[in-house]
Amino acid sequence: MxxxxxxxxxxxxxxxxxxxxxxxxxxxxxxxxxxxxxxxxxxxxxxxxxxxxxxxxxxxxxxxxxxxxxxxxxxxxxxxxxxxxxxxxxxxxxxxxxxxxxxxxxxxxxxxxxxxxxxxxxxxxxxxxxxxxxxxxxxxxxxVDNDLPITDNCPGFGSVAKYVAVSIREAAFDVKSMAETSTKVFVMEVMGRHAGWIAAAGGLACEKEGDAPHIILFPEIAFNKEKFLKKVDRTVKKFGYCAIVVSEGTAYKDGTFLADAGTVDAFGHKQLGGVAPEVANMIKDELGYKYHWAVSDYLQRAARxxxxxxxxxxxxxxxxxxxxxxxxxxxxxxxxxxxxxxxxxxxxxxxxxxxxxxxxEKMMPRSYITRDGFGITEECRQYLQPLIQxxxxxxxxxxxxQYVELKNELVKKKLKTKFKI
Amino acid sequence: MxxxxxxxxxxxxxxxxxxxxxxxxxxxxxxxxxxxxxxxxxxxxxxxxxxxxxxxxxxxxxxxxxxxxxxxxxxxxxxxxxxxxxxxxxxxxxxxxxxxxxxxxxxxxxxxxxxxxxxxxxxxxxxxxxxxxxxxxxxxxxxVDNDLPITDNCPGFGSVAKYVAVSIREAAFDVKSMAETSTKVFVMEVMGRHAGWIAAAGGLACEKEGDAPHIILFPEIAFNKEKFLKKVDRTVKKFGYCAIVVSEGTAYKDGTFLADAGTVDAFGHKQLGGVAPEVANMIKDELGYKYHWAVSDYLQRAARxxxxxxxxxxxxxxxxxxxxxxxxxxxxxxxxxxxxxxxxxxxxxxxxxxxxxxxxEKMMPRSYITRDGFGITEECRQYLQPLIQxxxxxxxxxxxxQYVELKNELVKKKLKTKFKI
The missing domain is CATH 3.40.50.450 (Rossmann fold)
Incomplete structure (x- = not known):
């Protein structure tokens, strides 16, 4: 039987x-x-x-x-x-x-x-x-956060990593070709509230000196406005433009998220989300450079x-x-x-x-981030590179x-009781 | 000779x-x-x-x-x-x-x-x-604006159109699968300050009833907040979620852009750009739905x-x-x-x-937009579809x-005079 x-x-x-x-x-x-x-x-x-x-x-x-x-x-x-x-x-x-x-x-x-x-x-x-x-x-x-322990990496992360690396490369090509008379700074916001794995993946697009992204902002590194603006200015002066990847979880030393930095709308409501516009405005205010910003949000994790x-x-x-x-x-x-x-x-x-x-939670090792806190190390690149292959x-x-939509037929219920979630 | x-x-x-x-x-x-x-x-x-x-x-x-x-x-x-x-x-x-x-x-x-x-x-x-x-x-x-006359369409438009249609389809799949307990409304901002060609392209992703995007906001159609919110609410109630494509040029009847609707940052500066967060906040305030928004900015026109x-x-x-x-x-x-x-x-x-x-400037014919102003007509689809093939x-x-970077060697100058732009 x-x-x-x-x-x-x-x-x-x-x-x-x-x-x-x-x-x-x-x-x-x-x-x-x-x-x-x-x-x-x-x-x-x-x-x-x-x-x-x-x-x-x-x-x-x-x-x-x-x-x-x-x-x-x-x-x-x-x-x-x-x-x-x-x-x-x-x-x-x-x-x-x-x-x-x-x-x-x-x-x-x-x-x-x-x-x-x-x-x-x-x-x-x-x-x-x-x-x-x-x-x-x-x-x-x-x-997509890649933060599970023991496993070398998590399914879902490699694809969002590829999306981010490809996107910042493409957008940076665009900015570079217009920078002489137009946009000089481009800011792209990516996911990652606690760990900077996704932001780090943007770094894969930088294969030689001068390549974008020029700056990555990680949740692991306390945001230092002065140091950041100096780096932006130096980058624009040296390469003509500056491309930035910023993690949504980027925060000040005291833990305040940049995206929660007090922006309010016309009705006095707290403006929700958007670390990219926050960073972009900061650059405009202090350095005066023309900027553009993008928030890819769900696009990045759905980009099959x-x-x-x-x-x-x-x-x-x-x-x-x-x-x-x-x-x-x-x-x-x-x-x-x-x-x-x-x-x-x-x-x-x-x-x-x-x-x-x-x-x-598996955090990014500090050795994956460059000493100045704005980029990824060779060790990090060795880890990330194969995952976007x-x-x-x-x-x-x-x-x-042509994505599949299933019929999703439900099995006939056998229980008489309902359950309140 | x-x-x-x-x-x-x-x-x-x-x-x-x-x-x-x-x-x-x-x-x-x-x-x-x-x-x-x-x-x-x-x-x-x-x-x-x-x-x-x-x-x-x-x-x-x-x-x-x-x-x-x-x-x-x-x-x-x-x-x-x-x-x-x-x-x-x-x-x-x-x-x-x-x-x-x-x-x-x-x-x-x-x-x-x-x-x-x-x-x-x-x-x-x-x-x-x-x-x-x-x-x-x-x-x-x-x-990318597709607004030159005489030519049937403009090189550059077909690719941004494809990017927008693919992206809203993918993001909407994501939202749909989470909507029961999480995000119910997704807003994606696209380019097009004067003409809604790019926003219209998002409509290609909708191939049958219920498909995303459920709402498109065109610069050609004066924004009516009440009518819009009603449509969002109806859509969420009917399909469980609502995916929206909004053109950056969407404006009120008096010509004021939604993105210029008076949002200020913590320093009292006018918040620049971002019709997507504006629309998203509007939905949150009036209908209370959890939302996400994306601004693809340069990513869309660089997406080779x-x-x-x-x-x-x-x-x-x-x-x-x-x-x-x-x-x-x-x-x-x-x-x-x-x-x-x-x-x-x-x-x-x-x-x-x-x-x-x-x-x-070639504007979108009114016959390309549905009567309620929130979608594209079959005539529009017939026009757009081949361009993303x-x-x-x-x-x-x-x-x-692997994108090419040229050597870009300059020809030796022959003139002694400089010219000030």
């Missing part, structure tokens, strides 16, 4: 990326071939889908559409920013999860997210022990059209490995990317305990990328 | 684009094979280079580098925003041009720009008549990595045709793109008189596009 198969729950968590669906593709394609796993149910809008018993039946999706996830940005099943509290604090949520899992024969839990999500995954992995429900729980790394092929491959591999781990009877672990000690970049899949991953272009129709 | 060859002057003018260098490539490659034209001297920073006698000798550039211009954004020789006054107003500038042209055996003038530039080209074309200097002058169209293949082909063809026109003894004309009356999009090269092009990817190395 064939062994009974149990279903799997897969959820996307936190901010989505250009390649989190490639991970979903890896999970679903691998699970479809598994001897132990039945159907994969995806949470509608992440973990909330489990709590609300809104389960998407991925078996209703065609092979072609699932394959198409590999080149579709965003979260195909919806994501959310809901963090489960500890079992002591909110036992009801865990009881509800078990109730839903039981009702739908779910004994595998795949949770695809960043630091907070791995913490949730870790809590769920303990349900066997703490609440007697047999569950196999595998975390899957994802975050310029995704890193390395990132796409790794994102898929993490999904595949997660299912293989579950198939092998592992629990409470997360696949990782391990950089091999080879001359030419190569990597393999490793394994980390969720307990070691949960709630640990290769172009993985989506298919196009009518001049536009 | 071979006919004496005369040199050509080529200048890039006004805001640069992702494909103006493809036009330069067309000019130089075609001129190199011409029986009449000697060397092509490019103006360093546009027309200023002629006035200052700063002429770049393009014959010093390798065949490979010139070919590389086809996939390099920005202005490889530098551009400027200097508009020549009329001959009556500033005869000195025209005398200087003739002096420089004479000193360097220049009798061909190729001027690559938008409306203002074609006006300059027109004035220069009259030099034979007005000042007795034998010059052949050909204008070459270029502008996602250039339209149609645009690249047309940009090159305009440069080639300009030289062919000169070779054929034409003067005071500009090559145009002529849309052929075929079922499948096709085009050919036409010809317009500079006199008819100079200082005429095809992907023309640059070569990559180390994960980054």
């Amino acid at each position: 064939a062994k009974k198969k149990y279903n799997a729950f897969y959820a996307q968590s936190g901010g989505v990326t250009a390649v989190i669906n490639a991970t979903a593709c890896g999970v679903i394609e691998t699970a479809r071939a598994s001897k132990n796993i039945g159907k994969v149910y995806a949470g509608k809008n992440g973990i909330i889908g489990a709590l609300r018993e809104e389960l998407i039946d991925t078996s209703k999706e065609s092979k072609k559409d699932i394959a198409g996830l590999k080149f579709t940005p965003s979260g195909a099943f919806g994501s959310c920013r809901h963090k489960l509290k500890s079992i002591e604090e909110n036992k009801a949520e865990y009881e509800r999860l078990i109730e839903v899992f039981k009702a739908h024969d779910i004994r595998y839990f795949f949770y695809n997210g960043g630091g907070d999500s791995q913490d949730t995954a870790h809590k769920v992995s303990q349900l066997s022990e703490t609440m007697g429900y047999p569950i196999t729980c595998i975390g899957i790394p994802k975050t 059209h310029i995704a890193s092929a390395t990132d796409v491959d790794q994102a898929y591999a993490m999904g595949k490995a997660a299912v293989e781990f579950a198939d092998a009877g592992k629990n409470a672990v997360m696949p990782t990317i391990v950089r091999k000690n080879t001359k030419k970049y190569s990597w393999t899949v490793g394994e980390a305990k969720l307990a070691d991953v949960a709630n640990v 290769g172009e993985s272009y989506p298919p196009y129709k009518n001049g536009l990328p | 071979a006919k004496k060859k005369y040199n050509a002057f080529y200048a890039q003018s006004g805001g640069v684009t992702a494909v103006i260098n493809a036009t330069a490539c067309g000019v130089i490659e075609t001129a190199r094979a011409s029986k009449n034209i000697g060397k092509v001297y490019a103006g360093k920073n546009g027309i200023i280079g002629a006035l200052r006698e700063e002429l770049i000798d393009t014959s010093k550039e390798s065949k490979k580098d010139i070919a590389g211009l086809k996939f390099t954004p920005s202005g490889a020789f530098g551009s400027c925003r200097h508009k020549l006054k009329s001959i009556e107003e500033n005869k000195a500038e025209y005398e200087r041009l003739i002096e420089v042209f004479k000193a360097h055996d220049i009798r061909y003038f190729f001027y690559n720009g938008g409306g203002d530039s074609q006006d300059t080209a027109h004035k220069v074309s009259q030099l034979s008549e007005t000042m007795g200097y034998p010059i052949t002058c050909i204008g070459i169209p270029k502008t 990595h996602i250039a339209s293949a149609t645009d690249v082909d047309q940009a090159y063809a305009m440069g080639k045709a300009a030289v062919e026109f000169a070779d054929a003894g034409k003067n005071a004309v500009m090559p145009t793109i002529v849309r052929k009356n075929t079922k499948k999009y096709s085009w050919t090269v036409g010809e317009a008189k500079l006199a008819d092009v100079a200082n005429v 095809g992907e023309s990817y640059p070569p990559y190395k180390n994960g980054l596009p």
Whole structure:
């Protein structure tokens, strides 16, 4: 008699990326071939889908559409920013999860997210022990912030890194060609509230002296206005223009974000966001240079059209490995990317305990930032460069990328109770 | 005895684009094979280079580098925003041009720009008549604003159009997947101070009901706050989120730009630019939805990595045709793109008189905008769609596009006088 198969729950968590669906593709394609796993149910809008018993039946999706996830940005099943509290604090949520899992024969839990999500995954992995429900729980790394520990890098980061490096190079070419009579300073704001990984990636565009970006502002380095303006002025005088990448998390020594520097609108409301215009105005006021600024916001993390092929491959591999781990009877672990000690970049899949991953933030080492605090070191470049390698272009129709939209059919509810989030 | 060859002057003018260098490539490659034209001297920073006698000798550039211009954004020789006054107003500038042209055996003038530039080209074309200097002058169209008359469209526009359509599609996918618990409204600001062509291109991403963008704000349509907010609210309630493309030139009925709506910084200075945050704050204040906004600024017009293949082909063809026109003894004309009356999009090269092009702005027809003022019509789509067709990817190395930087060697000056701009 064939062994009974149990279903799997897969959820996307936190901010989505250009390649989190490639991970979903890896999970679903691998699970479809598994001897132990039945159907994969995806949470509608992440973990909330489990709590609300809104389960998407991925078996209703065609092979072609699932394959198409590999080149579709965003979260195909919806994501959310809901963090489960500890079992002591909110036992009801865990009881509800078990109730839903039981009702739908779910004994595998795949949770695809960043630091907070791995913490949730870790809590769920303990349900066997703490609440007697047999569950196999595998975390899957994802975050544009690149701040998960143990893994060499995080799926999602390589593509936003590539977008930022390509964009600042292109915009700087533009500024350079106009600088004699027009814009002399260009400021591009990128994501990264706590860690400067994304801003650092902009530095890859600078391959020789004089190349843009000339200045990078990191959250790790306290902003020194005087020093910064001096550097801007020197750069314009030397190269004719100055291109700047600024992390949204750039802050003064006392921790105040530059973007919170007191700007108010006509109604006296605090102006929200925009460290780029703040920095640009500062330059205009003190140095008088004509400027332009850009805030790429979601464009950077959704830019599947310029995704890193390395990132796409790794994102898929993490999904595949997660299912293989579950198939092998592992629990409470997360696949990782391990950089091999080879001359030419190569990597393999490793394994980390969720307990070691949960709630640990990997910051940029100080040795990755130049002594003056405005650029990246060679060591940083060696680390970042391989992650943006290769172009993985989506298919196009009518001049536009053809991203997949799934049917997302919900499984019929079996529970009578509703759950209030 | 071979006919004496005369040199050509080529200048890039006004805001640069992702494909103006493809036009330069067309000019130089075609001129190199011409029986009449000697060397092509490019103006360093546009027309200023002629006035200052700063002429770049393009014959010093390798065949490979010139070919590389086809996939390099920005202005490889530098551009400027200097508009020549009329001959009556500033005869000195025209005398200087003739002096420089004479000193360097220049009798061909190729001027690559938008409306203002074609006006300059027109004035220069009259030099034979007005000042007795034998010059052949050909204008070459270029502008992301797509506002030149007679030509069906302008090189540079197709690529920014593709960037905007791709970007709003990608960002909207992102927002949609997070909307249940997070951001519900996304606002993307695009260029276009007078005409809404670029904003309209965002509309191409909407291929079926519910697709983003849900709202486009055009400079052509007076902004009605109440009507706008109602539409945002309805859209969020119906589709769960709302994606908006806003033209930087969007204005109230009285002509006040939204971006000039009185926002001041902490020092009481007028906050410069940023209609996207203005609109986003408006939504937050009145409807309370969580929002994100992006300002792509130069990124959009420099985005060679996602250039339209149609645009690249047309940009090159305009440069080639300009030289062919000169070779054929034409003067005071500009090559145009002529849309052929075929079922499948096709085009050919036409010809317009500079006199008819100079200082005429082509606005978007009202019939291209939906009745409610928030979207594009099928007629508009039929016009725009072919212009973003095809992907023309640059070569990559180390994960980054390899854009060409020319040597830009200056010709030895022959004049003793300097000219003050």
